[in-house]
Amino acid sequence: MTKIEYLQRLNAELSKNKIPDAEDIIGEYEQHFAFKLADGFSEEEIAAKLGTPEVIAAQFALEMSQANTARGGKTFIIIGLWFAAIIEAMIYVLFFAWGVVLFAASLASAATGAALIGRFNIAGLIPYMPYVSALIFGICFLSFAVFLAAGAYYYLANIKQMIKVTIRWHKNMISGNMLPSLPVNPQFSAKTKRKLRTVLSWSVAVFGATFVLGIVVAQIHSGALEFWHAWSWFL
Amino acid sequence: MNAANKKCVLELSVLSLLNRSDSSGYDVSEHLIKYIPITGGEVYPILRKLKNEGLLKTYMRDEGGEPPRRYYSITQLGQDVFFAKKEEYLRFAKSIEKILEGSDYDKN
Structure with a gap:
């Protein structure tokens, strides 16, 4: 030929x-x-x-x-996947909203801490206390803010990874290829993991310590167990 | 286990070659013929299948004077699939080798 x-x-x-x-x-x-x-x-x-x-x-x-x-045979699969995608999208929006709430709480806590330490009493919102107590509670609020921010970061990384897993699953269903499914936990580098762990544990420790210390100091200073009554906070 | 049949092994080999460097269909065919008993024309249907699945893409390359040649390159998806299937195949091949050599026998 x-x-x-x-x-x-x-x-x-x-x-x-x-x-x-x-x-x-x-x-x-x-x-x-x-x-x-x-x-x-x-x-x-x-x-x-x-x-x-x-x-x-x-x-x-x-x-x-x-x-x-x-x-x-894929038409049905694709229709099903669309329904799944709508539900998944709603769930992830909800999850994401919680992450935003965590960040907002962290910001609020940071602002309160800064106001206590910097002696800004905006609109008289902060009740009377001696500056020693304000300083300790300020640090307490700041460490809580750091803890919330780190927690929110970890939480959002989790959601991001979950979305990736879902997308991989969708792709596999549509193409018929079997790519290995992704791990569910966020994949931080060892360095980031160590940092995150250090920040979380230190912020919790500082928060706990200053919280207890703040209350004890306030009690001693006011001479009453229920220092908030002694300082007429709720009148 | 689908890596066992010849077609899958051929696909895996093609992906492996293109993972190293972009090649023309002819280069892929010539290389595989040296190692695997296939006819020269058998590689092109495989290249086309992999391209349709989005594992490969093609482009034309000009090489001075001659008509431009079609080159194949591996996509990101192709690389993901290649590494996954390679692992799967090597594990499978190792198990079979153990059975064939009889080295699975001592342990039982």
């Missing part, structure tokens, strides 16, 4: 099997002939080594039919 004969027969077989983009395929085999001819092989030799046009076309047809059957 000469090159022309081979390519013509391949073309005929491809169109018989209704393979799309037959010109591209023919182009590939033409290139194959060109390389082999340059290496000194005869057209007959090359054609014999390629495999018969019938077999080649059948392989293209096989790939195509597999892709088609896969696609046919």
Whole structure:
């Protein structure tokens, strides 16, 4: 079989099997002939080594039919995935909102701490206390703010990872490929993990210590167990 | 275990070659023929399948004077699939080797 004969027969077989983009395929085999001819092989030799046009076309047809059957059954999967996606999106918006709440709480706590330490009594919101107590409670609020911020960061990283896992799952369902599913926990580097752990444990420790210390100091200072009554906070 | 059949092994080999460097279909075909008993024309349907699945993409490269050639390169998805399937296949092959060599027998 000469090159022309081979390519013509391949073309005929491809169109018989209704393979799309037959010109591209023919182009590939033409290139194959060109390389082999340059290496000194005869057209007959090359054609014999390629495999018969019938077999080649059948392989293209096989790939195509597999892709088609896969696609046919997919309509339902895709509809189902859309429903799943809507629900997932709602859940993630809700989760995300909680992360925002955590950050807002952290900001509020930081502002209170700064006001206590800096002696800004905005609109008289902060009740009377001696500056020693204000200082200790200020540090208490600041450490709580740090704890909340670190917690919110970790929480949002968790959600981000969950969204990634969901997207990977969707992709796998649609393409039929089995990419390995992702781990559920956020993937921090060892360094970030260590830092996060240090920040969280220190902020908790400082918060606890200053909270207790603040109350004790206030009690001593006011001379009453219920120092808030002694200082008439709720009158 | 689907890596056992020839088609999957061929796909894995093609992905491995293209993971190293971009190549023309002809280069892939010539390389595989050296190691695996296939005909020269068998590689092109595989390349097309992998391209349709989004694991490969093609582009035309001009090489001075000659008509431009079609080159294949691996996509990010292709790389992910390659590394996953490679692991799966190597684990499978190791287990089979143990059984064939009889080295699984001493432990039982």
